[in-house]
Amino acid sequence: AMRYEPLTGYTIDTTFVIKNKAVSFEAPPAYQKSFTFWTDRLRGEVRREVYRYLIVTQEADKDGSVPFRKLLTRFMVDLTRQGQMLEPYGTLQDDMTSLAWEGRFDPHGVVTDFEKTRGKENPSMAELGLSQVDRVFPVVSTPRQLAIGEGFSDVQSVPLPSRLDVDGFESVRMMMTRDYVLRELRGRQALFDLKTSYAADPAAGPTTKRSTLRLSGGGEGEAVMDLDQGAFVSVRQPSTLTIDIEAPLRPLPDNPSTADPGTARTHLELDLNLSATQKIQRMFNQGSSP
Numbered sequence: 001a002m003r004y005e006p007l008t009g010y011t012i013d014t015t016f017v018i019k020n021k022a023v024s025f026e027a028p029p030a031y032q033k034s035f036t037f038w039t040d041r042l043r044g045e046v047r048r049e050v051y052r053y054l055i056v057t058q059e060a061d062k063d064g065s066v067p068f069r070k071l072l073t074r075f076m077v078d079l080t081r082q083g084q085m086l087e088p089y090g091t092l093q094d095d096m097t098s099l100a101w102e103g104r105f106d107p108h109g110v111v112t113d114f115e116k117t118r119g120k121e122n123p124s125m126a127e128l129g130l131s132q133v134d135r136v137f138p139v140v141s142t143p144r145q146l147a148i149g150e151g152f153s154d155v156q157s158v159p160l161p162s163r164l165d166v167d168g169f170e171s172v173r174m175m176m177t178r179d180y181v182l183r184e185l186r187g188r189q190a191l192f193d194l195k196t197s198y199a200a201d202p203a204a205g206p207t208t209k210r211s212t213l214r215l216s217g218g219g220e221g222e223a224v225m226d227l228d229q230g231a232f233v234s235v236r237q238p239s240t241l242t243i244d245i246e247a248p249l250r251p252l253p254d255n256p257s258t259a260d261p262g263t264a265r266t267h268l269e270l271d272l273n274l275s276a277t278q279k280i281q282r283m284f285n286q287g288s289s290p
Contacts, residue, residue, distance in 0.1 A: 003230035151181035168208030
């Protein structure tokens with residue numbers, strides 16, 4: 001399990017790149033023009049998010065738990081659409097780096113208390129891949145002894161990396177399963193093969209009638225754990241997420257509001273490249289303290 005040592009600083013640099021690899025649709029003839037405009041706008045769009053988090057721990061309590069403070073000291077986001085780089089996020093960069101949290105780790109590195117203590121809210125934060133970035137390294141609730149070829153799984157429910165602008169799909173979520181298998185020991189590092197897979201979260205599906213959401217895909221990467229530090233120090237998680245949705249169409253302005261235009265289908269493929277490194281620095285040599 002991850003060990004968060006007292007009086008230690010953890011710097012986590014994370015990059016998350018989301019690329020719309022493919023977009024297609026099936027819709028009645030009267031809707032072809034609007035769907036073509038929408039899919040052409042999405043096709044090839046790339047969003048790149050860069051984060052630097054700093055976690056600073058305090059002295060451990062008697063029960064072994066470790067209080068900590070978390071800061072977002074660096075954040076950048078850029079969006080490339082149809083070959084043009086855009087900056088549509090206003091004050092988002094400043095609002096993000098104003099954020100701070102306080103919490104507590106149990107002896108196995110699992111967060112038991114967590115609250116935001118500083119920072120502004122910005123609606124654009126909901127458009128970011130914060131949930132995946134925040135848990136870029138796996139959470140293991142109990143210590144494990146692994147032999148070569150053995151491993152563990154980390155399963156979490158997260159929002160989609162790009163929000164679907166479809167009625168009833170505002171709060172849909174996906175299950176992200178990451179399987180870590182110990183490949184080899186190299187000095188004091190443990191190298192893991194990482195397999196990622198995606199599925200729809202049945203507890204957070206579409207809320208409108210005649211709507212369906214199917215998610216699939218995944219990828220293969222790797223993660224490295226420093227055995228002396230008791231912590232993962234790098235992860236590389238490339239994957240492809242496939243999204244298939246079916247949803248009711250809105251009546252066209254020149255049709256009676258009572259008319260039922262039926263449904264349309266949309267197929268999206270997103271390339272997701274999530275990577276991170278972690279540097280650990282003790283505040284002082286604890287072994288020399290009296």
